[in-house]
Amino acid sequence: MSYFLQGILSFTAASAFGIVFNAPKNSLFYCGLVGMTGWLIYSFVDQLTSDPVKSSFAGAFTVAFVAHLMAKRFKMPMIIFSVAGIIPLVPGGVAYNAMRHIVENDYGLAIEFASLALMISGAIAIGLVFAEIITKLLLRTIKKPKLKP
């Protein structure tokens, strides 16, 4: 699938999720933008490494980084932009496969998929936290804090 089509689809999905989560009207477009950037980076890294854990980390990192910039720009909480963008990266398919194999009594494969889902969600969370810390450090070095009298 071309990156153009993927971009449009992920933009639509993230904006639609903004509506489901009741994000403010004027932020919906930017929610979509954040989701699109995150997904494009995710699928690009996925093609390079073909490792879902690494690509989820990269995607989540991008989402949180862009969401932080948007939050600074629009003076809104960062969570508004990051939530809708993170949803496409959530390992729904892997978790589904794990559960499907449990139902079929194939526990070996089920555990394999379940641990992959766990690794991916861990990678997403770590990506989010790392991006937040790094943006905070960057902003602190760019803007020197005002000294209080």
Place this chain on the structure above:
Amino acid sequence: MFQLTPNYELAVECCLLAGRLMMESGAETYRAEDTMDRMAQSQKLTESQSFVTPTGIIFSGNKALPTRLARINNRTTDLGKIALVNGVSRKLANAEISLEDAYIELKKIDEEHKMYPFWIQIIAASIASGAFLILFGAKLVDIPTAMVAGGIGYAIADKLELRTKVKFFAEFFAALVISMIATFSVAYGFGNEVDKIIIGSVMPLVPGLLITNAVRDLMAGHFVSGLSKGAEAFLTASAIGAGVAIILSL
């Protein structure tokens, strides 16, 4: 001894209300604590302490003031409300509005529910399901089924949660209906791949926000919040899984 503004009770009340509204709308724990502390500091309650968990907030304004507790009963995801409360607290901290005005505004946010109309939410959920289906590499034939299943599933989950007040039952039932629609449509030739349709249409129910918030809280050192949010996410995920599994195993 203590420098208190004349209406310190209102200040504490205001902080508690803001914290409760944020936690009810799905904000991160550290953000709620931060907001409450900032609001308290702007009202000269410099020694305020807040302890926020997903089920309740303990807030103490000062050594001389009584400690207050607020209970949080229902938790949904409402990003608009978080943004509104954040705006009020920012204005209060910058002394752009008075404490009374801030309290009135917070009360107004609490009482009126500014959600998107229900049909728009359902349409959004079904569009998201369709978009995910293609992103996950399914064929175009499956789009209508996934959109119908995703919209119906979301509507069922939302309405049943209002009726029964048990979130997990609502999600279980929604997942059950989604996988029923998917299996029937594939059996009667409307769809191609059951797996992809179910994954796509279950996406609006998946507790993505809860999982990320839980790990986010754990890493920030809020262990009580992190573990309880993680438990909630785990229960939700198992409810969805059980609903799908029942249909698959038939």
